[in-house]
Amino acid sequence: MSVPKTMKAVVENSAQDGVVVKDIPIPPLEDNEVLIKVHHVTLNPTDWKHVDALSTTDSIIGCDYAGTVVAVPGSVAHQRDHIKIGTRVAGWVHGGHYKTRGAFAEYLKVPADLTFPIPDDMPTEEACTFGVPFYTAFHALKYSQKGAWPPGLDDSWFLVYGGSSGVGLFTIQLAKMMGHKVVTACGARNIDLVKSYGADAVVEYKAGENAINMIKQITGGGVHKALDCISLPESNAFTIACFAPGKGQMNVILPPDAKAVSVRPDVDVQMTLLYTLWERAFEFGPRDGPKMSFPALPQELEFHRELVVRIPQYIAAGFKALPIEKRGGINDIEQGFADMRDGKLSGKRYVYAIA
Template structure:
C-alpha cells in the first residue's frame, strides 16, 4: 500500500524542535509499504477520508522516528476483522476514529489502509459523510479527555443530562481558551452537554462561530483587559481548558481562575500555571490508546500506559453514534483528493493559515 512515511533522523529532529519549526519541508515522503497485519482484537480499514491536525506536521518535523506512518484522524470502511472483533464489526461497515500516527511503522492514518483496536473506533451513522466523520478524531477525543477524564465533568451520555439545569445560576462555569479551534469547538459542546455555562476566547470574527456551537459568552483574547472583562461578568470560574497552550494562553487562564483557585487543562508540554491555588495538568491524548510510548524517541519523555484513559476512549466512541446531533463536527474544509493534498494541507497548518475550519482530504 501507499503511505506517508517519516524520514528525519535524530539530529534534524532536535534542531527543528529547538527552532520551533522545520527548516525544510521534506520530513516525510510517499512510499510503498506492507499492508498492516491485524491481531485478533483489531480491524483493518480502507481509508476514505482523513482530517489534518497540527500534531501531524509536528511529528513529521520533530517527534517521529524514521519509517513511521503519519496521520491520526480517519474515516473508512472495514475490510478485515480479527476473530475477537467479529461480534461487533463486519466487512463493509463504516468506521472512524483516531490512531496514534507518527510513531509506528504499521499504524497511521495517512495510508491506503490502517489498523486499529476494534473498540477504539466508532460506527459512522448513515447520515454522516466520511469527511465529517473523520473530524471526530484527535480534537474530539482531546475535549473528552480534558473534560470528562480529567476535570470530571458529567459525560454527554449520562442519564442526568435528560434533566439539564435550566437556570443559569445553577450551572457551573468553565473557560475554554481558543474556542474557535477544532478542539475548542468540541470542548464547548461537551461542556454544554454536561450542563455548564461556557465562556470562551476567540477573535471577534469567530464570535458567531463559537456562539453557533454553544458558547454562552465570547471575549477577544487580544484585548489587554480580557481577564478583567471575563471576571466582571463571570467571577466564579474554577476550571479551564487551554486549547492553545502557547504564548500567554495559560497565563490568561490562570489569572481568570486565580480568585477562586481551580484547574487548567493544557495540551502542550511546558504550559504551566504560576498562580498559587491554580493547578495545571497536561493531557497527552495519545495515552487514550492504552499503550506506553515515548515522544521524540529515543531521547524524549516517556508516557506510561494508562488503562483508565483507554476506558474513557472506549466509552466515548461507543456512545458517539448516538450523540452526533448534540456533538457536531467542526466546519469542514475540503483540501483536495489524494496524498498530495495531505502535504499541501499540512503546509497550510504549519504556516498558520487555517482558522475556523478543519482541513479534510478525501483519499478515494
C-alpha cells in the same frame, strides 16, 4: 472485499526533512484488529509536529480517519455489533509513531473496539473530524471531574480559551453538555462560529487585559474551571488570570508554562496527553533528544473504549462535526502541513479524499 498487497501511505522521511508518499505493504493484523479502507482524513497540529521533530523512522503519519471495514479476522476479541465488513467507521490512531499504524494511508488497521460506527446521515468527510480534537476535549475534561465519569451536571461558568480551534469547538459542546455556561476567547473572525457551537459569551483574545476583564464581568468575578485549548505561555497567562479567588481547575494540553501558572498556586493545573488512551507503552519526545516514557494505562484504555461506544449517542444528541475545507488527495497533504505551520488554518479542518 479484495484487499491489495500494497498501499500508498504518507511516510516519515527525516533524511529529506519531510514526508514521502510511497507504496508500502498493507499492515498485518494483530489480535483484535480490523482493516479499514480509508476514505477521508483530516490534519491536526500533532501531524506536522511529528513530521518536524517527533516521528520515528519510516512511520506512517496521521491520526484522524473515516473509512469502511474491509477485513475482520476471526480472532477479534472485543467484537462489537458494528464491526462487520462494509461498516463505515471513524476514529483516530497514534500516527507518526509506528511503521504499520497511521491514518494517512489507503488502508489502516485499528483495534475493533476503538473505532466507532458513522451515523448513516453523516458523510465520511465530516466523520473524520471526530478524531484527536474530539477525544482531547473529553480526555481533558474528564480530568477536571477528578475521575467522576460520566460527569454530573454543573451550571457554573467554564472558560474555553481558543474556542475556534478543533479542540475548542468540541470543548464548547462538551462543556454545554455538562451543564456549564461557556465563555470563550477566539479571533474576531470566528465569533459567530463559536456561538453556533454553543458558546454563551465570547471575547477576542487579542484584546488582552480588556478581554480578561470582560470575562470577569460576564462570569461575576471569574471562573473556577477552564481548558486552555492553545496551551502556549501567553494563553496559559490569559487563562489563569480569568480565575476567581479560591480553588480552581485548569486543564492544559501542552506542558504548562511554569512562570505563567505559578501566579495562582491554588489553581490545580492538569496536563493530558491523548496518546495515553492507547493500550501500548510508548516513548514521546524529539527524534534526536531526550524522551519521556509512558506506561500502558489500563484505566485510560477503558475510558477510551467507553467513549467509542458513546460517540454515536453524542452525535444523535446534537454534537456537531467541525467545519471542513476539502483539499484534494493523499499527494496534497504535505501542503496542508505547510499551511498549518504558517498559522493559516482557522476555525476548521483540512480534509483529504484518500480512496
